[in-house]
Amino acid sequence: MAYRRRRAILSVLIAAVSTAVVGVLLAVAVTGAPGWDRVKSSFLDWNVAEDALPEILHGLLLNLELLVFCAVGALLLGLVVAILRTLRGPVAFPVRALATGYTYTFRGVPLIIVLYVMTLGVPGLRLQGMPSTLVLGGVALVITYGAYLAEVFRAGIESIHPSQIAAARSLGLTYRQAMRHVVLPQAVRRVAPPLLNDTVALQKDVGLVSLAGPIDAVRAAQIQVAETYNFTPYIVAGVLFVLLALPLIGVTDWVTLRAARRQGARG
Numbered sequence: 001m002a003y004r005r006r007r008a009i010l011s012v013l014i015a016a017v018s019t020a021v022v023g024v025l026l027a028v029a030v031t032g033a034p035g036w037d038r039v040k041s042s043f044l045d046w047n048v049a050e051d052a053l054p055e056i057l058h059g060l061l062l063n064l065e066l067l068v069f070c071a072v073g074a075l076l077l078g079l080v081v082a083i084l085r086t087l088r089g090p091v092a093f094p095v096r097a098l099a100t101g102y103t104y105t106f107r108g109v110p111l112i113i114v115l116y117v118m119t120l121g122v123p124g125l126r127l128q129g130m131p132s133t134l135v136l137g138g139v140a141l142v143i144t145y146g147a148y149l150a151e152v153f154r155a156g157i158e159s160i161h162p163s164q165i166a167a168a169r170s171l172g173l174t175y176r177q178a179m180r181h182v183v184l185p186q187a188v189r190r191v192a193p194p195l196l197n198d199t200v201a202l203q204k205d206v207g208l209v210s211l212a213g214p215i216d217a218v219r220a221a222q223i224q225v226a227e228t229y230n231f232t233p234y235i236v237a238g239v240l241f242v243l244l245a246l247p248l249i250g251v252t253d254w255v256t257l258r259a260a261r262r263q264g265a266r267g
Contacts, residue, residue: 045232052224052233059220060240066138066206066216071199073142078149083179085150086157099150106147111205114140119212137209145202152194156187196252203245207237217241 030036084092084099106114118140119133160183168178188195210219217237224233 041230043231043235045230048224048228048230048232049236051228052221052236055220055224056217056233056237056240059215059217060237060244062134062214062216063206063209063241064244066134066141066209067203070138070141070145070206071202073138074145074149074198074202075195077142077146078151079153081146081150082153082157085154103147103150106144107151109144111140111144112208112211114144115208115211119209133212134209134214137212137214141202141205141209145198145205148198149195152191152198153187156191157183159190160186193252193256196248196255200245200248200252203248204241207241 081099081102084095085103087096115137118136122136123130123133157179164182164186165175165178168182169175173181207216207218210216210222213219215223217240221233221237225231
């Protein structure tokens with residue numbers, strides 16, 4: 001036990017020293033490269049960053065609100081579509097066909113095209129009761145990511161052995177009850193890591209809603225760049241998005257590691 005502890009401490013020390021050495025070498029190489037002063041003044045101006053930070057943070061709140069609503073909407077839509085694609089019987093064929101067509105279409109169409117159609121094309125119809133471009137942009141994100149999440153959910157549902165549904169039906173449960181109480185809990189647990197990964201991707205793509213005009217973090221950074229002719233606000237916005245994603249990435253890695261350990265223990 002003491003030997004293993006010493007080996008663990010030694011490994012940590014070696015990793016820390018090697019990381020410090022590599023970091024110093026990289027810092028020296030970057031700061032000593034020709035043109036570093038121009039790069040620093042154009043992309044890493046501290047004064048410009050301080051001036052732009054309040055506006056970008058205010059815009060980031062819009063991204064956070066949009067992320068929450070789009071994530072919930074995409075998860076619900078993906079789950080419903082996945083269940084529709086797993087329905088059995090010839091009567092359900094039209095529903096399966098529609099769900100399949102939806103997933104094929106929106107997994108193939110670039111998100112930016114869906115955003116342009118929803119936020120620029122749909123308002124051009126001038127229909128009564130038309131929602132704002134922010135809502136339409138959120139709808140574009142939901143229907144696009146819903147297609148990806150539907151395939152993730154479907155993979156999880158189909159990974160459950162049919163014998164479990166048969167056993168549930170033999171106990172008197174209906175097909176709907178078997179899906180709700182037996183299949184879906186296991187399926188969601190199995191596909192939790194890819195679901196979280198898609199949520200991380202959605203967290204980044206909510207910034208694309210700025211193409212429609214709403215002043216989020218990306219649009220606020222763009223305005224600051226236009227005023228200062230300096231690209232530091234873009235770096236500030238990028239850093240804020242990374243900091244926003246870190247907790248979710250950490251949870252994703254933890255869930256993935258836990259699932260791997262559980263599967264290894266079963267094996």
